[in-house]
Amino acid sequence: MRKTYINGVGCISAQKTVDTVFLEEAELNESDTILPLKIPVYKDFISPVAIRRMAKGVKNGIVASALAMKEAKVTTVDAIITGTGMGCIEDSEKFLKTILENKEEFLTPTSFIQSTHNTVGAQIALGLQCKAYNLTYVNGSVSFESALLDAKMKMEEEEASTVLIGGIDEIADYTTSLFKLAGFIKKENQSPYRVLNSTTKGAVHGEGAIFFALENEKKENTYAEVxxxxxxxxxxxxxxxxxxxxxxxxxxxxxxxxxxxxxxxxxxxxxxxxxxxxxxxxxxxxxxxxxxxxxxxxxxxxxxxxxxxxxxxxxxxxxxxxxxxxxxxxxxxxxxxxxxxxxxxxxxxxxxxx
Amino acid sequence: MNKGVAITGMGIISAIGNTVEENYFSLVNNKAAITSIENIPTVHKAVIKVGEIKKTNQQLADELQLAADNNFSRTALLGTIAAKQAVQNAGISSINEYRTGLISATSVGGMDMTETHYYDYFENENLVKYISCHEGGDVAHKIADELDLQGMVTTISTACSSAANAIMLGARLIKTGKLDRVIVGGTDALAKFTINGFKTLMILSDGYNMPFDNDRKGLNLGEAAAYLVLESDAIVEKENKKVLARVSGYGNANDAFHQTASSENGEGAFLAMEKAFQVANLKSEQIDYINVHGTATPNNDLSEGRAIMRIFGENKTPDFSSTKPFTGHTLAAAAAIEAVYSVLAIQNNVVFPNLNFKTPMEEFNLVPQTTLKHKNIEHVLSNSFGFGGNCSTLIFSKSI
Structure with a gap:
């Protein structure tokens, strides 16, 4: 049976996880309830016109996937599988607010288009001109694991030898305020927000785009087998x-x-x-x-x-x-x-x- | 031909019926259900028509005997009704007796609740319970809970091809031996969000959708849910189960052309169909009926038609029809309800009519079946394409 190896990674997160070895510059922030990601240098990966137009999640997904593929030294893939809990939620917010505030008039399609959950996977495919298997999972905290499981199955079925998978989620202001209201995000003024031995409900929220280039062959740069x-x-x-x-x-x-x-x-x-x-x-x-x-x-x-x-x-x-x-x-x-x-x-x- | 994965149960709720039987009755009696919208207050009420399920959320919740303080979105209500029917139809009494999973599909999730209460959450604490039902996974969890299912539960969202991918994943999970039984399908409720989204893209018809007609003006949105029960051959044999039909082929490809438009030659659709034939080990001439995606947008029908001609050959296209004039385009649920219709076509040996068709498209000589046709049906091919270039094809076959 074909095996699955992690041969490349690309991680955009609240930490400096690009151009570092392994969290040697990590900074612990226990005073904020939201940890925004460190914005990568988009212009190294995306054209200036596209940078202005694209949703945050799309841009981060493109950069993280490019990093993973570069590290694995692959230029094409047999499947692109993404996971996201909320998709490009900033655009969903934008479109919904315009609907509600303008009473369904004067709308433009851009934010509606980007609010579709499969936008990141689709935009990566478009950029790579990759016509292969393409799927997006949206099931809370197993969205990414669903993508990983699917990728591993693709290998086992001998339907793929190179698969790009990733998890993408973004912070958006109004959704954050709703999550605070519902108690999903920790209350303000309870810092330090320690993760271990915590005595309070909710969590400090973050965002990220984390991609992996998986292959059925072990290489010099292989990280691990799944x-x-x-x-x-x-x-x-x-x-x-x-x-x-x-x-x-x-x-x-x-x-x-x-x-x-x-x-x-x-x-x-x-x-x-x-x-x-x-x-x-x-x-x-x-x-x-x-x-x-x-x-x-x-x-x-x-x-x-x-x-x-x-x-x-x-x-x-x-x-x-x-x-x-x-x-x-x-x-x-x-x-x-x-x-x-x-x-x-x-x-x-x-x-x-x- | 490959044997495929057994379908042992199905359930559906759509604008044309609350059960499988009602849906079939409507399909063979030309009873379309594209009407003015009643359940959603929208300024577009007068200019659009939709395939709406004429039941309020309260009525749906009552049918499910949900507690008064439930936080079900309409998408979850519809999904639970259809999934329960499917499980009952499959004669399942102890759902966790085998390794059972649920693969659901949705594009709007709980958006219907989010858009209704968006600015009221801070004013009314009784509404806060709806905040968590926005995300897609909430729908699958609610369905799983109502079925008492414990196992692998996940959700796929690839716009209008979502449910086809859920069915495909379910079949693969059984084929690879990871699960013994998988409930697969999709659900999407109408929402202002999608109505306005499609409106801005200018692909909504102001009349009745006319798939593959030269004068087609766009689609009618719809809402629906449908689920199928897929079971391993080991269960089928052990429990001597009736097999309704089989999922024999599936293919997924990306058009990689444009976020919301299909390529002119239908490359993604072509690749998805080609892959499905490979998996099923069938030749194109063995297909008796194509349930086309056929949304009746100018772009889709042209692109899909070209892809079909490339796969099947000029003048060799089997009988085909779009059932969207009956139900509207039910987005992430579309491939699931059309899977039910494909199985019904096989069980009853019928080709359902493509309503509202008058004039062939000038680009090619493809004429859909416009009246109910009785003939032996062994294999049905069903297409579903979505934004983001996501193209999926399923092939259903008579169980032998």
Missing amino acids: LDIEILNKLKVEVLEDKIKTFLNANSLQISDIDAVILGYNGDVEYDTYYNTLSENAFVNTPQVYYKHLCGEFNTASAFGLWVGAKIIKTQQIPEILKVNTLENTEYKTILLYNQYKGIDHSFTLISRC
Whole structure:
């Protein structure tokens, strides 16, 4: 069966993750409830006319995908699969506001067109003139994992040897205000917003565009092999450990084979219990990693988690800023990622050194 | 021919009927349902016609016996109704007995609630519950919860081809042995957002949509939901299940031409159909009926027609029709309701009529089937194309 290797990455996030090795310039911001991404130099990738016209998510997606493909040294792909929770929500807001404020008159199509969830995948295909398989998943916090699973299936089916996947989400002002109202984003004046051992509800939100060039062949620049992905709509905290064991067993692995576990802690006291139970029990003797204190929570933040996992395997080290506990391993061979959001959209992702 | 994946149940709610039977009755009796809009207050009321389900959200919620404090969007209400029908039709009593997934499709998600309450959220705390129902995934989660389904749940959004991709993914999940049973389909409710979006693109007809007619003026939007139950052959054998038809082929390609327009020669559509034939291991001459995308926009029908002629050959096109004059274009649900219609065509050996057609297009000699036609149907090809160049083709085959 064809295997799936991560051969290139492109990460646009709230941290300096372009032209750096691995978070050596990371900055911890515990005073804001929103972590905007560091805007890349668009003009190196996109024409000035297009920069003005394109939605934020589209631009970041184009840059991140170009970086991933460049690193993998691929110029064409057999599939482009994206995940996004909310799509280019800034344009959705813009179009909806104009409808409501102008009573459905004087509208122009641009923001409607860009508000379609598949815009980023479509624009990348257009730019690459790639007529291959093209799909967009929009299912909360498994949007990115759905893309990853699909890509792995494409390899197994021998329908593809190179696949571009990515997760894209953007911050937009009005949606942010609604998320604050609904309590999804932490209240102001509760800083410092610590992700670990938090006592408050909600999360600090962020945005990003994180892409991976996947290939069925191992190369010099390979980061890791993607072994397996599982997606579950809901899960009781009491059965989480069993589910993980079953998932690992299906891959002929046990808890003790896991060299590091990457947990999607977001500082929401209500739902971080899922991570705590793993941290305090099954994986108490395993090096534990967290990352949403650096990139913020968003539907496709787990793509940043996979980027972290890939980097740990490639560099064979875990930067201090990512550590939940003080444990270390001499080798980081097999890494498990676990993520959920508000008790739904659970995902297990297994990667290994090859 | 490849055997394909078994379809063991289906459910649908559209403007032409609240059940599979009602939809079939309307299709064979020329009962279209393109009307003036009633459920949405829009300034375009007088100039557009839509395929609207004439039930209020309250009526739909009552049918589902939802609690009064529910936060279902209309998209979720329609989706749940159709998915429940499909599961019942498949005779499933214990949904988690096998590894079961739900692959849903939507383009608007809970936009109907967002646009209704957008500026009121801060004034009325009773509305805050609707904020979380905006995103696409919320719809799938609500359907899964109502079905008591625990397993893989995800949502696809590739504009008007979304549900075709959901059906394709479901079939692949079964073929690769990742799941035993997958509920696949799509749902989209009418919303001011989409009405105005299509209006700005100037592709809405001011009358009734006329697919493949020289004088076509655009599409009528519609709302609908439909879901199919796909099951592995192991389940089918073990439980001696009735197979309604099979998903034998599927193809997905990107036109890579323009964000909202199809290329002149229909390259994406051509590639999607070509791929579907490869997967099904069928030749084009084995297709008995094409349920075309046929939105009746000038651009789509020309592009799709050219792609069909390239695949099937000049004057070798099988009977084809667009069923959108009946239902309107139901966006992310379109490929799901048309999958149900394709299965009905196979089960009943009929070609549904392409209503409103008068004059062949001047660019080519393609004339749709305009009256109900009875003939043996073994294989149906169904096309769905969306913004972003997303082109998908499904092939459904009689189960042997």
